[in-house]
Amino acid sequence: MATMTMTIEPVSPFSSLDVLVAMDEGLFAAEGLDLRMASRAARDIRSTTEGTLTSPVTNQGRLQERGEATMFQG
Amino acid sequence: MIVCAALVVPPSSDVYVPQELAHKPVGLDYGNGTAYAGLQMLEGAVPREAVTTRAAITHPGERFAALMRGEFAATVLQEPWITVAEKAGCRLVSITFFHGTWVAGPDLDPELYAAFLRGVTRAVRRINADKRRYVPYFKGGWAEGDPQVQALTPDDFNLGRIVLREPTPIPEDEARWAWEWMAGWGVLEGRFDVAAQINRKVEREAHELAAATLVG
Numbered sequence: 136m137a138t139m140t141m142t143i144e145p146v147s148p149f150s151s152l153d154v155l156v157a158m159d160e161g162l163f164a165a166e167g168l169d170l171r172m173a174s175r176a177a178r179d180i181r182s183t184t185e186g187t188l189t190s191p192v193t194n195q196g197r198l199q200e201r202g203e204a205t206m207f208q209g
Numbered sequence: 210m211i212v213c214a215a216l217v218v219p220p221s222s223d224v225y226v227p228q229e230l231a232h233k234p235v236g237l238d239y240g241n242g243t244a245y246a247g248l249q250m251l252e253g254a255v256p257r258e259a260v261t262t263r264a265a266i267t268h269p270g271e272r273f274a275a276l277m278r279g280e281f282a283a284t285v286l287q288e289p290w291i292t293v294a295e296k297a298g299c300r301l302v303s304i305t306f307f308h309g310t311w312v313a314g315p316d317l318d319p320e321l322y323a324a325f326l327r328g329v330t331r332a333v334r335r336i337n338a339d340k341r342r343y344v345p346y347f348k349g350g351w352a353e354g355d356p357q358v359q360a361l362t363p364d365d366f367n368l369g370r371i372v373l374r375e376p377t378p379i380p381e382d383e384a385r386w387a388w389e390w391m392a393g394w395g396v397l398e399g400r401f402d403v404a405a406q407i408n409r410k411v412e413r414e415a416h417e418l419a420a421a422t423l424v425g
């Protein structure tokens with residue numbers, strides 16, 4: 136089986152336990168997918184306290200916008 | 210995965226039901242799913258004009274610490290900090306669940322996404338067969354340096370708050386409702402356009418491919 140590669144933005148157990156377990160237990164690899172998780176540099180991390188309810192600041196999607204990740208969890 | 214979010218008040222709070230949060234500051238991590246879940250819980254309990262929120266930090270452990278310092282009357286937490294808060298004597302005055310949704314660009318390869326869906330589906334089945342085995346994952350990530358989380362044992366976790374579902378296509382009615390609700394709060398502008406938000410061709414091809422090759 137040819138191996139495909141995909142990079143996703145960082146995830147947390149509270150929202151992506153399934154992804155973390157699939158990575159650790161080789162479930163993506165068994166499907167021919169080399170799933171990688173990008174890490175955020177300090178410059179990519181802004182605090183939500185900088186935003187407001189109607190103009191929020193979020194770190195999600197920044198790496199995907201730059202082409203450094205294929206997907207992120209919204 | 211289905212995310213659990215709870216509105217939490219400190220042990221000394223005089224708030225016992227979410228209606229008592231009217232006009233009281235609630236710390237929300239604006240821009241994140243937990244914040245919108247918190248807002249929905251508040252809106253379900255008090256008139257919109259009585260919903261009073263404050264910007265709170267993304268890290269739930271730091272949000273919990275701010276709650277305990279008295280910076281807000283309540284905040285919204287997710288696991289493992291819901292469990293930490295309960296152990297500290299805090300009360301959950303409301304609890305809800307929401308979908309964690311994956312976002313990709315328009316050039317996503319259906320075969321690639323299908324392989325992702327298959328891996329996730331197999332993981333969901335494995336975790337649902339023995340959730341307790343996997344709760345130590347909640348000590349990782351953001352929680353690694355948090356002594357209160359590290360002190361938790363697997364038996365401390367309420368498995369009813371750890372909910373996993375096999376991935377499905379995004380229901381249009383739910384996406385539309387979410388968009389219009391967010392627009393109602395001024396977070397989004399414009400009308401919902403399903404074709405602009407969901408690439409049904411890629412989604413359908415990926416789910417069909419995943420279903421065709423998932424065995425057992």
